[in-house]
Each structure stands twice: as structure tokens, then as C-alpha cells.
Amino acid sequence: MPTTLTPPGTRGRTPAPAPARPPRAPAATWVIPLILGAVTVFGLWWIDVRPAAIAAGFEDITRLLGRMFPATTGPVPELAALVVETLQIAIAGTGIAALVSIPLAAGAANTFTGPRWVQWLCRTLIVVSRAVPSLVFAIIFVRIFGLGPAAGALAIAFHSVGMIGKMMTDVFEEISAAPREAVNATGANRFQVFVATTFTQALPQMTSFVLYRLDINIRASSILGLVGAGGIGVALQRSIGSLDYPRAAGIIAVIIVLLLVLELISNLVQRAVSEHAGDTKHSMTFPPGKELSSPGWNAPRVGRSAGLLAGVVLFILSLSALSISPDRLARGWENAVAMLTGFVPPVFTAEIALGLFESLVMALTATTFGVLIGLVIAVFSTDHLVKVPVLGWALRGVIVVVRGVPDIVYAIVFVAALGLGPFAGFLALAISCTALASKFFTDALQNIDPGPIRALEAVGAGRLQAFVAGAWPQFVPSFIGNSLFTADLALRESAVLGIVGAGGIGFLLHESVTSIDYQSTAGILIGLIVVVVTVEQMARWARRKVI
Amino acid sequence: MTLEKPAAETAQHSPSITLDGVVKRFGDNTVLHGVDLEIHPGEFIALVGPSGAGKSTLLRLLNGSHSPTEGRVQVLGREPVRCSRRELRRLRTEIGFVFQQFGLVGRLTALENVLMGALGTLSMPRYGIMTYPKQLRERAVENLERVGLVDQRFQRCDTLSGGQQQRVAIARMLMQDARLVLADEPVASLDPAASISVLETLKKLSAEDGFTVVCSLHQVDLALEVSDRIVAVRDGQFILDKPTNATGEPEIRAIYQAHRGA
Structure with a gap:
């Protein structure tokens, strides 16, 4: 009934002398x-x-x-080790990316006051890193560092630098300039001003980006094995290569369950974080400590410190599991130079x-x-x-x-x-x-x-x-x-x-x-x-x- | 050349601030039309005038954020224009600045914000209260006590009232042991009661520590209440420069008029 649609329009037009027609939809x-x-x-x-x-x-x-069907998983201990390796690749890669993207984003943001070419370089690196999928980086790094999780972690890191860096740049640019000006006026140097104001103000958002990225990177690292860059994808690649379809199905099922469980965990963590975000808002951040000038401990502070410690420990453990030895690095360097000159x-x-x-x-x-x-x-x-x-x-x-x-x-x-x-x-x-x-x-x-x-x-x-x-x-x-x-x-x-x-x-x-x-x-x-x-x-x- | 003298010697005898025929232009827009000013150590100067009169520009010339188009600006025996980046940073550690918008990091505690005032004396960046040396932490607590906020030291700054936030900013400024304090409309975003109390705190601290204050205000009544000397600015020129207690009724009326008549 097209007629029923006209009355509201005509009724709307009579009382309003201003243009009653809605603005035209953009092209x-x-x-x-x-x-x-x-x-x-x-x-x-x-x-x-x-x-x-x-x-x-x-x-x-x-x-x-x-x-x-019937799907099989093959030997379970081997698969479990590959699952752990998948997580290690993701954690190490995300951690490296987070650390590298902080200075990169600081340089790329329009608030950067240093030389123009540094800013241009930072922006270009972010754009390029974002444009190249982690699996492509994985192909390249497998060539450079050989098969294994080290290539995978670097691939994850190289792609995530751009992703995290872009988001951090946006946050740095949106942040209030008042504290930066104020601390700058006290005579603090540029590095001090950045840590005290911009970095500190952005920290909650940066943390949530990195956790979100970790979630995505676990997905990504579960398939890096297809090109030999470690993780559970290695087993998938092997079973498909040998046309062992029941085993492939089993591994796919393991990947699905792994990712679903992680999604559940990350939802729970996010909920916990957002609930606790309100805690400090209306009370003291710290209780009084032993001295007037030292803060005491309360549950949120214990929680934050424990979370930070757990993150650092996991990152270091994951890094050390990549088995990067000095001579492997040296060989990698040679290969990288060969590849770059070959470009x-x-x-x-x-x-x-x-x-x-x-x-x-x-x-x-x-x-x-x-x-x-x-x-x-x-x-x-x-x-x-x-x-x-x-x-x-x-x-x-x-x-x-x-x-x-x-x-x-x-x-x-x-x-x-x-x-x-x-x-x-x-x-x-x-x-x-x-x-x-x-x-x-x-x-x-x-x-x-x-x-x-x-x-x-x-x-x-x-x-x-x-x-x-x-x-x-x-x-x-x-x-x-x-x-x-x-x-x-x-x-x-x-x-x-x-x-x-x-x-x-x-x-x-x-x-x-x-x-x-x-x-x-x-x-x-x-x-x-x-x-x-x-x-x-x-x-x-x-x-x-x-x- | 006064510039050659050691800073310590000049500080004792010479004025805190000397402006000599200072002109400041932004493109075609002339904000200051050749102003002269001499401010002596320990004075509390109120810079009054309507917004856009050139007060903020003047204060930014004094801490080296802007450089004069013509004329000479001398602050604490040095010329900010001629300072290298490092020298300017050193000069700024001796100049406290109080902003209208406080410039606090909202999610940090009052104590950590106060501690940031001491960054200029440290070489590395800091994150977290306990990364600052104990002696600085104790001074920070002391300074919070002086502005009446010691009980709020572990409270997030964005949960404090406007007046309290400005006090935290003042405590941060105290960490610098500044000889000169520049305040740019420090009470413009506060209610009248908080305005008076913040200005009186600043006045009291200046008397106790002997630092010079140059404070821009657009409320004439507040200026009359706290300052030793009033400098009225209008359209980039000084229309009055007198000790506050010698400022008579007609002059005050003239300032008010200048205010309204813009």
C-alpha cells in the first residue's frame, strides 16, 4: 500500500517551514x-x-x-607441542610488534616535532607493513631464517607492527595536548615528555589493541605452518601433503576448538578488564602505604602488577622458545642481504x-x-x-x-x-x-x-x-x-x-x-x-x- | 652585554623580566605593538585585559615558546631567542608555568602528576611513582601539603574538582623551585570561590618562596585582590602599569571600560 507511506511525509512538511526534504544521500x-x-x-x-x-x-x-571421517588427530603429544608453539609464535610476534610500534607510532603521529624525513619513514613503514599479509612475510622469513617458529614469529611481528602502529598513531593524535605542553614547559626532554604524558594517556587503549591483536595473531599463527613457519599448521600441511584426510580433519577440528576456546577466554578477559576499568575511577588508585610518599597495595594494584608480570614472563618464555641463536641470526642476516640485493x-x-x-x-x-x-x-x-x-x-x-x-x-x-x-x-x-x-x-x-x-x-x-x-x-x-x-x-x-x-x-x-x-x-x-x-x-x- | 654575565650574579640584582620594544606579529596580524616592561624579583604582577589583547602571547614570549618579531625579551638574565634547545630547557626548569587547562594526566594520581614537575632535573623518563627518587617523592608530598591536598595524593586527577586540579598543577610547578612563575588565565575555568582560593594560594607561596609571578587574568576584581602591580593590556599595548594599591578609582574604571569596550 504505497498510499500509507505518504501521510507521514506530508504531515511533516506542513508545520516545518524549513526544508522538510532530508539532505540528499551522498553519491x-x-x-x-x-x-x-x-x-x-x-x-x-x-x-x-x-x-x-x-x-x-x-x-x-x-x-x-x-x-x-572418521577424523583422527594422530599422536596427541606432538599435536599439543604444536599448539603450544602456535601460541608462542603469536605471543612473541605480538610482543615484538607492540614494542616496535610505540616509537614508530610516536614518529608517525602529526604531533611529532622531529625531522620530517623521520616522520615520513615511520608512516611508510606502517603502511607497507599493514599491506603485506603475515603469510607473505612468513614465506619470506622462512627463506631467510629457515623452517620453524622463528620465521613465524617475525612474520606475525612484521605485519602487526603496521596494524598496531596505525591504531596507536590515531590514539596519539587524538590525545589531549594540554599535559604535553605543561610537562614540556617544566623543561623535561622530549623522551620524558612523551613517556609522562602521551604514552601514559594512551596506555589503556594501547593495551586493549595489543590484546585484540594477540587474538587475531593466534588465528594467523595457526596457519603459518602451511609455508613451514611453525605452529599447528605444520601438521595440517603434512597431513594434506600425504593425502591423510582423516588426520587433516582432526587437526582442523583442533584448530577450531583452540580458536573458539581462545575467543571465549578473550571475551572473559575483556569483560573483566572493562568491569575493573571503573574501579579506580571513583576511589583512590592506591591506599596509603608505609610512608606518605609510597603507595600501598590494594586488589586492583595487585591485579595490574600480576597481569603485567604474567605478560612479560609469557613474552620472554615465548621468545626463548623460538630458538634464535647468534649464528642462526648471522646466517639469517646473510640471507636477508642476499634477498634484498636480489630484489x-x-x-x-x-x-x-x-x-x-x-x-x-x-x-x-x-x-x-x-x-x-x-x-x-x-x-x-x-x-x-x-x-x-x-x-x-x-x-x-x-x-x-x-x-x-x-x-x-x-x-x-x-x-x-x-x-x-x-x-x-x-x-x-x-x-x-x-x-x-x-x-x-x-x-x-x-x-x-x-x-x-x-x-x-x-x-x-x-x-x-x-x-x-x-x-x-x-x-x-x-x-x-x-x-x-x-x-x-x-x-x-x-x-x-x-x-x-x-x-x-x-x-x-x-x-x-x-x-x-x-x-x-x-x-x-x-x-x-x-x-x-x-x-x-x-x-x-x-x-x-x-x- | 648583560648576556655574558654569569646567571647567578645577574639574578640577584637585575630584574626578573625585561621587555624592550617588543613587537609580535603572526603573519599580518600584529598582536603586540612595541611594549616595554620591567619586572622585579618577588613581584606579583596581574596582567589584565580582554581576551585577544595579547596576554597569552606575552606569556609565551617569556618562556620561549614564541620569539619576538622585533625588540628584546630578557628572562632571568637570558634571552630565550638566543638559547639553544638545551639552554632553553634549562631556562624552562627555572620558570614555572600554570595553565588554564591544568595540563594534568587525568588517569594518574595527584602525586605522580606533581612528580612530573621534577623531570627536568632527571635524565631518564619515569613511569610510576616509585620510579622517582625517594627525596623527590618526599618533596612532592610536601608540596601537595602546601596546597592542601596531601590526603588526595593517591587519587586520580580526573576525579578531583577543578580547583583541586589547579592546586595539583601548582604543586607540580613548585617541584621546579622556580624563580619566576607564569600563569596563563589560571582561574578562567574555575568557579568564583575556587578562583579566589587558588589565587590566594599562589600569592601565599610566592610570598613564602620569593618567586616572581606574572599572572594573566580577565577578572579585574581578582587582580585588584591579589596582585602587587597591575598591567592592563588592550589591543597589544599597555594602557596601565601601576602598583595595585596606587591604582585609583578612575583608573580602575578605565580598565573596566577597556574590558567592555573591546
Whole structure:
């Protein structure tokens, strides 16, 4: 009934002499979907996605899954050691990244007062480090330091420096300048001023970034073994290489359980931290101590100190488990120099361009699918439009499990079932994009203000009308923002799927490093960085336009 | 050249601050039109005038944050413009600065914020109360006691009232053992009762320790209450410079008018 929609509009227009027409939606709100739609149509043709192929693929996949069962884990002690190694890689890598990114972010922030070239260098390092996925760094470091967890930890560290550094830069820039000016005026030197004010003010947010990153890095380090960089992925790689599918299934199950347990723990830790954040707010930070000038101990102080100590101990233990010896470092240095000199001059071929293009197309096409299916799932898992609580819970549970599996694991399964090529990669990405987008959208839909919906329902609007007029406008900015973010993540993922033969640039990259064709490696890395940074900049621009 | 004399000698006899035909321009905008001023050790100067008159610029010239376009600024026997980075830092350790916005790190305790005032005497950065030497910690507690906040020493600064926060900032400034204190609208964001009490604290400390105070204020009544000498600024010029107790009714009225008539 289109007529029912007009009265509120006309009624609204009469009392207000000011423009009653809402401001026109920014061009980005329709240009972006249009571009994504066009790329998707092209991508479907390029990747050769046909309903028949999907149906046939489905059969292949079920057949493969059949061959995977009954799943076995193989010898448990060996697997347990690899699980511990996975955690050590993540902790060591995240710790190194956190330490390195503090000075880097301080230099990159617009509050930095030193030489311009230092600032430029810091910013470039952050951008480059962010653009290169940790699995790509892993390929390179395995070449430099040999197989094992040391290469993995460095790969995690190199990628995380950019991720943590970027977030820290933003925090440093947002922080109030008043304390910095005040302490600077006392004659303290630059380093002292930074530690006393900027660093201290940013510390709570920095801590939460690092913990959040640790969570992501445990996911990442569980698959680094696919290229020989240590962790449980080593066992996965070995079982797939020997076509031992039941064991592969068992290891995948272990990875899923590990990641789910960690997600649970990290949720609990985050809740505890945010609850305790309020503790000191309204009371004394410390009780009186032995002397007037020394603080005493209370539960929060004990908790903070214990947390810090535990973190430091874990970090040191993890570092020492990487078995980095001086002569290994020396050999690594030689290899690094050989590789870096081998980079010049970079070679960029049509084949490389095609690989990059395929990665981009795979990522964007998968994003479109993920966003559309994710939207449907999000609508069903929240109760704005459809009220089926059981369905909502079930969907959310499925999404958590699906999200628990790293993308590349899906790609491995699809490659095994459907053969090499971008189709397997596309399916893997589509699944992970769907899980990611539905998580984002569900959160966003849950957080919208229910006021307008209730008001519309009160005037007799139907549920669909209330949703479209009351909920959708509030949801659009985060819908677009999160869709772009999903595309951003998908691109980084699609760049590495080629390592397991699922299409895109990853295959050439892996091959160029293993065949010591470093000039091509350099060309691929430069191309990858350019593509990722360009897409990221476009996404940021679009997000600014819309939100 | 006075510059050549050892700092200790000049400090005893010469004025704390000398301004000699100081002009300050920001692009086309002239903020100070050639002002002269001499301030003697131990004086409490109130710098009054409407906002935008050039008070803040003047204070920033004095601690070397800005440099004069023309003329000469001499502070504690040195010219900030001619100081190297290291010398300027040394000079700043001798100049206390009190800000309108306090400049405290909100999530730290009052005591740790006070301790930061001593960073200029240390070489390494510090984090946490116990990383400061014991003797500095004891002085910090003493200084908090002098501003009446010793019981709040372990309280987060962002849970203190505005007046209390400014007292913590003053205690931090005391850590510097400064001979000169510059205060830029220190009570502009406080309520009247807190304003009076903060200014009186500053006055009392200046009398006890003998440091010079240059305090910008835009409330004339407060200036009359606490200062030894009033300097009224308007449109980048000094329209009055007199001992406070010699400032008569008509002059006060003129200042008020200058205030309103901007």
C-alpha cells in the first residue's frame, strides 16, 4: 500500500517551514554498490561461477568430507607441542610488534616535532607493513631464517607492527595536548615528555589493541605452518601433503576448538578488564602505604602488577622458545642481504599483473556475496524484522563456528575437492566474508536505536515498513562502512590463497621465493602493496563520504 | 652585554623580566605593538585585559615558546631567542608555568602528576611513582601539603574538582623551585570561590618562596585582590602599569571600560 507511506511525509512538511526534504544521500552511497555490482558480474564470468558448477562442487565437497571421517588427530603429544608453539609464535610476534610500534607510532603521529624525513619513514613503514599479509612475510622469513617458529614469529611481528602502529598513531593524535605542553614547559626532554604524558594517556587503549591483536595473531599463527613457519599448521600441511584426510580433519577440528576456546577466554578477559576499568575511577588508585610518599597495595594494584608480570614472563618464555641463536641470526642476516640485493631491479610481468587482478576480482566478488548473504543472516539473527529467537541463536552459533576456521583452511578443502583455481578461492572467501559481514551487521543492527521503529509501529506501520523507514536509515552508514572493511580484509586474504593453489597472486609469490627469483618477488610485493593501499585509501575516502 | 654575565650574579640584582620594544606579529596580524616592561624579583604582577589583547602571547614570549618579531625579551638574565634547545630547557626548569587547562594526566594520581614537575632535573623518563627518587617523592608530598591536598595524593586527577586540579598543577610547578612563575588565565575555568582560593594560594607561596609571578587574568576584581602591580593590556599595548594599591578609582574604571569596550 504505497498510499500509507505518504501521510507521514506530508504531515511533516506542513508545520516545518524549513526544508522538510532530508539532505540528499551522498553519491558514495550508490556509486560504491554500483562499482561492486559491476565487478561482481565480471568476476562471476572470470572465475566461471555457474550454478551447475556450484551444485557439482557441492557433491565433490560432500564426497571429500566423507573421506575425512572418521577424523583422527594422530599422536596427541606432538599435536599439543604444536599448539603450544602456535601460541608462542603469536605471543612473541605480538610482543615484538607492540614494542616496535610505540616509537614508530610516536614518529608517525602529526604531533611529532622531529625531522620530517623521520616522520615520513615511520608512516611508510606502517603502511607497507599493514599491506603485506603475515603469510607473505612468513614465506619470506622462512627463506631467510629457515623452517620453524622463528620465521613465524617475525612474520606475525612484521605485519602487526603496521596494524598496531596505525591504531596507536590515531590514539596519539587524538590525545589531549594540554599535559604535553605543561610537562614540556617544566623543561623535561622530549623522551620524558612523551613517556609522562602521551604514552601514559594512551596506555589503556594501547593495551586493549595489543590484546585484540594477540587474538587475531593466534588465528594467523595457526596457519603459518602451511609455508613451514611453525605452529599447528605444520601438521595440517603434512597431513594434506600425504593425502591423510582423516588426520587433516582432526587437526582442523583442533584448530577450531583452540580458536573458539581462545575467543571465549578473550571475551572473559575483556569483560573483566572493562568491569575493573571503573574501579579506580571513583576511589583512590592506591591506599596509603608505609610512608606518605609510597603507595600501598590494594586488589586492583595487585591485579595490574600480576597481569603485567604474567605478560612479560609469557613474552620472554615465548621468545626463548623460538630458538634464535647468534649464528642462526648471522646466517639469517646473510640471507636477508642476499634477498634484498636480489630484489633489485624488481621485475613486473603481465603474469604478475594478471595474478594481482585475479586476487582483486576474487576478493570483491566474494565481498558482494558475503555482504548480501550476511545481511540476510543479520536480519534473521536480530529481531527488528523477523522475530524467531531460536533461529537467531542458531545462526549466531553457526557464524561463530564458521568464523573460527581460517579462510585458507576452507581454501585447502575446496582445492582438494574442486581442483586448483580461483573458484576454490572464491568459495573460501565468500564463506569467510559472509561470516565476517553477518557478524558486523548483526552487531550494528543490535545497536540501533529502537525508538523510531516503535514510533512507526505505534502509528500503525507494518513490520517491513517500520524496518525500512525506522531501522534501515540508521543502519546504512555502518552497512557501507563494514562492507568496505570486509572488502579490505578479503583482499589481503585473497592475496595469500594462491599458496594452496586457490587462485590469485599468492601462487606466483610463493613460487618466486622458493625458486629464488627475487626480482619477481619484489615486483609482486610492490604490486601487492600498491593495490592494497589503493583499495584501502578508496575505502577510507568512501567511508568518510558516507559516515 | 648583560648576556655574558654569569646567571647567578645577574639574578640577584637585575630584574626578573625585561621587555624592550617588543613587537609580535603572526603573519599580518600584529598582536603586540612595541611594549616595554620591567619586572622585579618577588613581584606579583596581574596582567589584565580582554581576551585577544595579547596576554597569552606575552606569556609565551617569556618562556620561549614564541620569539619576538622585533625588540628584546630578557628572562632571568637570558634571552630565550638566543638559547639553544638545551639552554632553553634549562631556562624552562627555572620558570614555572600554570595553565588554564591544568595540563594534568587525568588517569594518574595527584602525586605522580606533581612528580612530573621534577623531570627536568632527571635524565631518564619515569613511569610510576616509585620510579622517582625517594627525596623527590618526599618533596612532592610536601608540596601537595602546601596546597592542601596531601590526603588526595593517591587519587586520580580526573576525579578531583577543578580547583583541586589547579592546586595539583601548582604543586607540580613548585617541584621546579622556580624563580619566576607564569600563569596563563589560571582561574578562567574555575568557579568564583575556587578562583579566589587558588589565587590566594599562589600569592601565599610566592610570598613564602620569593618567586616572581606574572599572572594573566580577565577578572579585574581578582587582580585588584591579589596582585602587587597591575598591567592592563588592550589591543597589544599597555594602557596601565601601576602598583595595585596606587591604582585609583578612575583608573580602575578605565580598565573596566577597556574590558567592555573591546
